[in-house]
Amino acid sequence: MSHNNDQDTSPTPEYEVEIPSREALLEAIEARLKPTTFEEIIERFKLDDERQHIGLKRRLRAMERDGQLIYTKANAYGLPSRMNLIKGRIIGHRDGFGFCHPDDGGSDLFIPPSQMYSVLHGDRVLVQEQGSDSKGRREGRIVRVIEPRQGGIVGRFFIDHDLGIVVPDDSRLNQDILIPEDARNGARHGQIVVVDITRRPNRRTSPIGEVSEILGEHMAPGMEIEVAIREHDIPTEWSPATLKEIEKFGETVPQEAYADRVDLRDLPLVTIDGEDSRDFDDAVCAEPDGDGWRLWVAIADVSYYVRPNTSLDKDALERGNSVYFPNFVVPMLPEKLSNGLCSLNPDVDRLCMVAEMRISAKGKLRESKFYPAVMKSHARLTYNKVADIIDGDPKLRQDYEHVLNQVDHLHSLFKVLKAARQQRSAIEFETLETRFIFNAQRKIESIEPVRRNVAHTIIEECMIMANVATARLIEGHEEAGALFRVHEPPSAERLTNFRSFLAELGLTMKGSDDPSPADYAAVLAQVGERPDAELIQTMLLRSMQQAVYSPDNAGHFGLALEEYAHFTSPIRRYPDLILHRAIKALLKKQQGPNQALAGAWMYPTEQLDELGQHCSMTERRADDATRQVADWLKCEYMQDHVGEEFTGVIASVTNFGLFIRIDDLSIDGLVHVSNLDNDYYRYDNERHLLIGENSRRVYRLGDKVRVRVRSVNLDERKIDLTLLAAESPAGKDRMPGEENAGGADKAARKPRKKSSAKGKRGKSSSKSSSRNKGSSKK
Template sequence: MKIRKEDILQYMRKSSYKPLDLTELISHFKVSKKYRKVFEDLLEDLRLAGDVVKIKDGRFGVPERMNLVVGKVKMNRKGFAFIIPLKEGEEDLYIHANNLSGAMHEDIAIARIEKRPKKRKSEGRVVQILKRSHKRLVGIFEDKKDHGWVLPEGRDLFQDIYIPLDEKSGAKNGQLVLAEITKYPVPNRNPEGRIAKILGFPQDRFIETKVAIEKYEIPQKFSENANRESLNCSHPDKKEIAKRVDLQSLPTVTIDGEKARDFDDAVSIEKTEKGNYKLWVHIADVAHYVREESPLDSDAFLRGTSIYFPDLCIPMLPERLSNDICSLKPNEPRLTLTVLMEFNRDGERIGYELFESVISSNERMTYEDTKKILVDSDKKLIGRYSYLLDSFMNMVELCLLLKEKRDKRGSLDFDLPEPEFIIDATGDITNILKSERNIAHKIIEEFMIAANETVASHLFLNHIPSLYRVHEKPDSEKIKEFNEFIKDLGYDLKGIGKIVPKALQGLIRKVKGTPVEHLISSLLLRSMKHAFYSKDNIGHFGLASKMYTHFTSPIRRYPDLMVHRILKKILNHGRLTKSAESGFEEKLHNIATHSSVRERVAENAEREIIEIKKIEFLYDKKDSIFSGIISGVTAYGIFVEISDLFVDGMVRVSSLKDDYYFFIEEKHCLKGRHNKKVYRLGDRVKVKVTEIDLKRREINLEFAK
């Protein structure tokens, strides 16, 4: 009998269940010797996920029946912490500094509930640490002659690391270093470590990026074997071209950002005599060069994705491939996988083909130049690209049809502007511009979504094991909290008991163009779940799509590369053999999990650098006045998002000298006791920068007079 995790949990949740050890559980479930290792692995997965706990005498049970909570440690700079339960819906648990039992920030720990006060959070004690979050930390080295200390970077790491004299490795006072923890903290003793790497001084060029790379353990160098393999890759020869559909004479363009160097998608379009649209989406055939279980494949899997910092790109593949062999450069033959789709005049897909191809892109277009042709009617550019004008106009027509069709089903489109950094040769930001999506961005977005959906539906409906890009419905409690929040801004979500994409889409449309658009859209994004990769197709809530995958960026995303491999096997062999299908099934879960984790690491690293760069940009802007909008109100201060920079600073209550202000929690506002002045969410304000704390990454503001 096949035993599932659900079977184990169901048994342990019974009121009659008493904690059993491994031998007793094996006996109960009648596990044969052959499947003992599989059963042990299931138990270990459940333990690491926090669904099951193993107590000191080796017995297993579910935490909720043992007065235990499993969660992530969130430290406070005052020394105490909270356990944030892994299970949604459970209450945070307060942990006094004396009851941490050596736990550090972001460790996964088991805590026992010891007090349940009526008007405060429950209190507890850490009894077991399941997983250490930090093996290495980046911080400032403080030299004390016979020893040293590393003061960790980041606002949530407050335990300094003791460095013995013989583990300083030549670090100088004030340098940023990478410390490796050799002994974790115990009560009344700090963690101990050694200097593993010296990064430089805080004022050095590009130091923030170096810190992020070490902090998030991002691999920078490719293995020697992977580099050697990439150098052996060559441009397509006549023999390979002859095996494929030759589309080199088809008018084709890439449309990317000004700074892009890896072009993994190109498009072609024609209008038929019936008024239908034939759209070709060509994607670089990376799988032709990166073979399964090769050194290149191992390095790409480890990275999972390319990472883009304002001053540096860390590619998933060596530049020989990402920027040359696989990149769809103009007027050079390139191997591709093509999705040919035909749409009628209502934007409905009425047919498609998938095949291996070879293309030669006519032009490397940028979003800005394409927009100048289509929107600004730039005469010089229109003359330069006159032979492509019909294609561009057809692209606009089809883009609008596809967008309208997507809107009708409830697809969410936040359309949030992002900051674009202007960086000089020393790595300093000279300006921050507001980067907005134009019609060219929307054309590529719609065409890539259409291709991804076509590939996903082809694989799913043909019962072929694959990877999907999935997005679950938002948690109802989070949507309720979000709704309470926006009511103070004059908005209300209908039908929050059973939320559907159309309801959220309606709100996004209502706030579009208003001063609170960015605030509400950002809060809504935070209230929704993260999209992730899965071998099971559960649909994509945000896109209101029943079947969706990532196929269009194999140069920079590992899941896309995996989907290509599966598709190529189908195209070349008709369908997967039983052995190949079994092999894919085994791999897909691990690839999906690993790729989702690597994506989050990349996002966190990129976001952190962007926030640091914004704060650094403001560092020499002390006493400058900016426009902003109140994005949060607390008893101790008012958060203000500085317009166009999209960075929050705080106006502390102590700086409000004109009156005594009290906090009205249910109204999310501060109100003056005598002058009755109110500061509330969404108010437009003028603020002055008074202080920048680079270490804590805090911006202090005052209201400008």
């Protein structure tokens, strides 16, 4: 459409008269050297009808709300870009300041506390850059809120001198919400509630809200999950249309679905999952093939049941993935499918998509083919059982005699694949995971370390091979759009920080400014037996980029693979479902339509870009929510251990103190700088250490320590510790009060003040493996 003449107007049902399009208005305003008045716009487009004036005003206001235009003090419309204005989203901070993350992906702008009074975390705003603050950060001034944050706010309700107040659980929302008496809706003092904002904050008044939901008492079992679900906007309700749609599914595979499928029911496929898994989306089988191997990876054919653009599909897309909490799951698909008709349960017919691969004696993928099939799982095995079978447990080997050859074949193939993985220098982590053990009242009885065994890695290698084969298939057919699993190399800043951390421990990493996965793998090989090996692995992980979903293949740095896609978990990951549809579309193009390829779908490129961003977001959302629940539960557990002593390691050094990771529990607590021995401490950011000005005592990353639990604040997920003793990696004990020579060239004097009431929390970094079904399945 042309936008350069007066005829760029069109009748719009919304306004019932011809008015200029948004594009035409933007072009007209951009063509002028200064902001344009309403009268000048009318004259420019020759709008004589009064109804056109009304419609134009509405459109201009809508463009203001969307941040496309700014209405100036001179009563004229201008372009944000010409006024040095930036559109972005507010990220609050517990200490009162915030940041604006620009929509265009540029660097964040610092928003001082004085500017945060009139906005809330999550608002989309227009910000004007105001130069730099004292720390050299770009600073911004809030011009306008263009899109208020959506959804309710979770917090704890208090009554103080007859005044109702909700303190948000999310520390990034640092303004208390006032609740009028007639808006409490039965909430009692101390309860956890959800609040809707009815009047936004400004420089003079706090936000005002209404209680929309009462979640329950503060310490009620499961409350931490209820809070996380709402705080992270995780969908939990199925639409009425979806509930009606799933009524048509029975308990068994429909007769018509068998048509045109390869019959693999006699192939000894088995599932290998965690003890408490209920959704089995992958089964495996291997056998010798000449000088190499043949591997079948059969994946639940979710795409047959979940068709594109149905209500069920839309609900699954909104969720993006299943979310695994301790003893509770928010599934991507209704339970009738996820634990029933799609799940590869033993001894029942199930529909599947199969990747059949031939693998060389050196673990290289020779060729692969994909096809729809019907299968029957010959055994539901667990990781522990498989590991015990491999170790020679006589009873288990007898109980599972009918699949014994299969387990042995898989183990032999694994050795080949493992060697190939090491040959290409993929980065291998052996970090400690934990699981929560609950009693009958759903209170935490213990936190137990969980270590992976050989069965985890067997399945992991099989899944990686299937994902590589799938990615190569899509890479070779540009018309079959799907999402790759992309893991890019570390950024320059993260790389520099990691090298600095290693240097402090006397370690180095090769590769100059462009290290390879082999350089990272070499670091892990150096630290295998060190007592601080887990910390080093954690820091290595922090140095890496976050993996994302993208239609553009950029390879997988961590796995040292040129192409990688997620094919193996369509029950719990939407990108896998997209990939299954793309494979079916390719097969349909090659073979022609048939019943087995129902659900085939070709996604346009522009839609894949949006899907990649959305699925990456839902994955981060799930990670954040499960991490929050883990933090809560670990603090709840530590409440019963105040005063007790533990050993640990310094996991992080900051200018306000030391974060200590307690051994075996993966719980982080804070030794605040004010609780260290009487001295002034300088913080060396580059070398990750605190040094006493007078005592020259040094505390650095990796030091082994003994601590006592000082206090626990469950509301803030904060654990305070007292340092009893410290030992350097070299083995020299440093008891509080002893001198330890050391130096710090670049240092900052420790702050004199303690952290605020919404101060730094003790955050735990490990998720409970008991909730993360398939944690080893890549």
